Amino acid sequence: MLPEEDRKRVIIEGVKPEVDGGRFPVKRVVGEKVIVEADVFADSHDSLAAVVKFRKDGDLRWSELFMKHLANDRWEGAFQVTGMGRYLYTLEAWVDRFKTWRDDLKKKVAAGQEVSVDVLIGVELVKEAVSRANQADGRKLTEWGVRLERQSRSTLDPGFFTGMDDELLPLMHKYPDRRFATLYERELEVVVDRPKARFSSWYEMFPRSCTSQAEKHGTFKECEARLSYVSRMGFDVLYLPPIHPIGRTNRKGKNNQPAALPEDVGSPWAIGAAEGGHKSVHPQLGTLEDFRKFVAKAQEQGLEIALDIAFQCTPDHPYVQEHPEWFRRRPDNTIQYAENPPKKYEDIYPIHFETDNWQELWTELKEVMVFWIRQGVKIFRVDNPHTKSFRFWEWAIQEIKREYPEVLFLAEAFTRPKVMYRLAKLGFSQSYTYFAWRNTKWEITRYFTELCRSDVREFFRPNLWTNTPDILTEYLQMGGRPAFVTRLILAATLGASYGIYGPAFELCENQAKEFGSEEYLDSEKYQIRVWDMDRGDSLRQLIGRVNRIRKENPALQSDWSLRFHPIDNEQLLCYTKNTEDLSNIVLVVVNLDPHHIHSGWLELPLAEFGVDEDRPYQVHDLLSEARYLWNGPRNYVEINPREVSGHIFRLRRRVRTERDFDYFM
């Protein structure tokens, strides 16, 4: 009834990070550390040793790094992930007999006890280690054994432990007795992405609106001219709604009218027509060749193109003829259109993921993404992934990333929290959030504390959008230009990844279709819009400055350091982000009320930022270039939303003498 070997006395439990008992990987980007914590303990009072073991998926051998004891049986170790792909990690721990012996011996010597037999126990341990050591170390160990044996016959001199700790202890540490070592029962995973998974600035734009006349459909060629406009604002991802042929059957007209006029262009999300489906380009935008050129031109300007993956078909989609079994059929032999009873969407056929031909279907959908990867696309914004099978996404993303680890997936799921988290767990690199609807201090503080400071951050990377073609929030509708500025500063500093839908955003477009709706009036979803990009009141300069601040301040390129600080005015929000080494600390104060001037006293934990409470420090507003000398944790701020509705301060500590010119860094 007893197992073959059960003398493993060390327990390893409470391992972090570990998502759902190891069911899902944690996420990192290249160059980041994985800090692993665990409870490690054994019966009795022996000293223990523990290592984190890690390897890149595919490598045969584990690397090991020693962990250190923090307190209360909690241990910590860390390793760095240096390449894209999957890493595995686990833990191993054992009783460190030599360390136990040494600590006990020290106590006995201190108490003046006779220890000759105890020293001989050490000799035995050293002799055992010889058999595990390489030749050179084995010789050294043998010498130590002899030395100890000699010691056992005399009184230990006080210098004995110093010599032993310097030489013998590290040597013994290298050749531990791991016969009864405990290996943690799970191998855990890390998915390592390229840095853009963590830090990215997105701009969404309808390519067909890259035109000077509403009657003239924009083309990829015309879009090329728009690239420098976007790139000069400092964005690095340009996301396009679907670029495929648009269905004609039941096409929606302007402002989502049930019947389209002949000249209406339809919604890009109504995918599929005689000209092709998910692997085709809308002929009015250009050819596949044009698209590839556009991708290349964008790249020259530092812009990556993100494509929309919307797995749904119009009645005109080639799949409907080629694979009628991929759709649900109604008893009258028509195909089931999309519905959210009592609403009907007769221009859209949802794909039936439970079809008996599911394997061919799933493979084809995956191939759609691979097709665009081959055209140079490395980022996908996935439309409503929560209305497709979770298992499909887990499988498809894993398959694709195995071959193309650089590909990133943004989940556009505005649904219940557990569903959004599940999508992130199963593989999406970034996720849309509820940011657009979090406007009060309490809402923002609570939501971003959950996203950035809880275990959620191990798998969920937020991407904060100020607006989208579907979301013109009440706050933006009501608050005028200051509301846009506030939401821009919040998105760009709360989120290492954020996005705007333009030019609607920078032109402060805030006309809703009707009162109580978040839909834009004359939405680009259903028509071509001509924008005056050069309007004097455009926010493009400010956006450019904000994005430059993001690039120059590494504190803003990650979310994990986000901390909110007290400020005695409910309309003012105060938070910081910092690099681990505190070389870059950014303090943001925002006025959430777009209508009134607000002022208040904020309070900073200066000691934690390495700032001397007794000496002045500088806060440098990177938006206005104003610099203020502050002293102590409590300081006064006043923000007029008619000017700029927030400060993005860099906190500069005094580093040199007062005679130097630039004495804050």
Add this chain to the structure above:
Amino acid sequence: MLPEEDRKRVIIEGVKPEVDGGRFPVKRVVGEKVIVEADVFADSHDSLAAVVKFRKDGDLRWSELFMKHLANDRWEGAFQVTGMGRYLYTLEAWVDRFKTWRDDLKKKVAAGQEVSVDVLIGVELVKEAVSRANQADGRKLTEWGVRLERQSRSTLDPGFFTGMDDELLPLMHKYPDRRFATLYERELEVVVDRPKARFSSWYEMFPRSCTSQAEKHGTFKECEARLSYVSRMGFDVLYLPPIHPIGRTNRKGKNNQPAALPEDVGSPWAIGAAEGGHKSVHPQLGTLEDFRKFVAKAQEQGLEIALDIAFQCTPDHPYVQEHPEWFRRRPDNTIQYAENPPKKYEDIYPIHFETDNWQELWTELKEVMVFWIRQGVKIFRVDNPHTKSFRFWEWAIQEIKREYPEVLFLAEAFTRPKVMYRLAKLGFSQSYTYFAWRNTKWEITRYFTELCRSDVREFFRPNLWTNTPDILTEYLQMGGRPAFVTRLILAATLGASYGIYGPAFELCENQAKEFGSEEYLDSEKYQIRVWDMDRGDSLRQLIGRVNRIRKENPALQSDWSLRFHPIDNEQLLCYTKNTEDLSNIVLVVVNLDPHHIHSGWLELPLAEFGVDEDRPYQVHDLLSEARYLWNGPRNYVEINPREVSGHIFRLRRRVRTERDFDYFM
């Protein structure tokens, strides 16, 4: 690359209870419920169905009970455990296509839409169900199919859904399409004990002190006379320190003196002598036959005997000769005695759990417990389990409980929290706690909230001891008789299981060996003590009353309902326990200061107790029999520690008219 079947759209995660990802079982007693919660959701907006599946270990078939949706994708189900032993449980969930269809149809009808084709979809679903149904139900379903088909040709009348919901919905619910059902990936365990695991009152006593002269060693026969004394105080477990032969080599004298005098009796925890070891009875206590008789007599008085399991040996223990390999050997060929450097315990040899002959050792140690089970012992108090291999305990307890599921194990481990919790997880039925050292309001509130309201309660059952032969706390030493009363009330009402070490406790023995020590002066660990049980100032009457209150009030027989309530005096502690149905609510108020009268206003959440805020209710002090009429949540309490330092109120709601005599229950 695709698995054989991956069309399982439902996700099951966040299951509770689940200890360490299912690595350990949760604990229940016979008759209790296991309430299972989980996040259950799928893509899209379909209705779902979920069941808890459970079976007794050994049974081949699962039973299933439907779960219900709470909110925010959280589902709940429950099953009852009706016998001792192990149960397994897991979850299964699927898309409920019929319910989805019915809900959608209802919305369409409400919107006045034409639904003939939709009704036919229902017909298809009903026809599919026929193939899964038994004959009788199949006939009914077929009839419903015909009826629906007829309906599809006319307008649905308003009564249609009522009829369908009453008859067809439950029928379809019985025969769901579970082809793509998701089975939760783990099978979880419940260990079901007899009720005493949850509710028990312990009395510890040295059998050798059952004597009228310190020179005369008490015997089991004399102990029989003490049984009614203990039983009349209302205890149901009588725990004896080890009853085995005591070693002579390096025996400790009175008050733990290094050298024993010839007449010194030694410590019962120094186990093993020429007369035998762990399976023998100390000859001065009597024979094995005497012990068995004593166990039987105790049982007649409603007392179960709990034995001490202390796996350690004196140099005289037969194991030392028979199995020298079960002990560590020193280089001078002596056996390694116990030590905690620089302290040495040369009268004790610890057992070496890593011995190469570990399998024989472990088997023998398990057999020691089985031996005593065969003598009628069903409860073990295990001495310092944390200094023996965790894996040994997990294996031994599991093996023993497989054959003797009624056996209970109490872990006497006063060590770091994670170690104590691990022992509970791996199988100990009850655990000693830090209770003895938790004396202030903040300490008690924090500690018992952790034990009784967090997930810890799923595996850790606290047993609260006021004192032990090793623990005479500072509080008891300093506080006089009121301190004893306070600690008694706290132990007996905070803990469904508690214990005292007597007669030291009821006689308020509070002389420590020296200042700063928790050791008793003239400790029974090293000598026979003659106690005057009939002293007028004994607490035995009060203890008897407290134990009777525990028996009569089921609220006190479980820990999970414990809640602390605000009271505006730092020296007063206020808490309640209640049965699930609120038929029994006990309110305890204790004065933690043994020296001064304290008073304060407490505040109760009356609505949650089903008490009308506008009408008076009665609190009936079960200790003093005083009754008070209270009104509203805030009430005044004053406690004089010179009288009784706490109230144990039963809260009685008004249930009949005012003319009735007994109108509170």
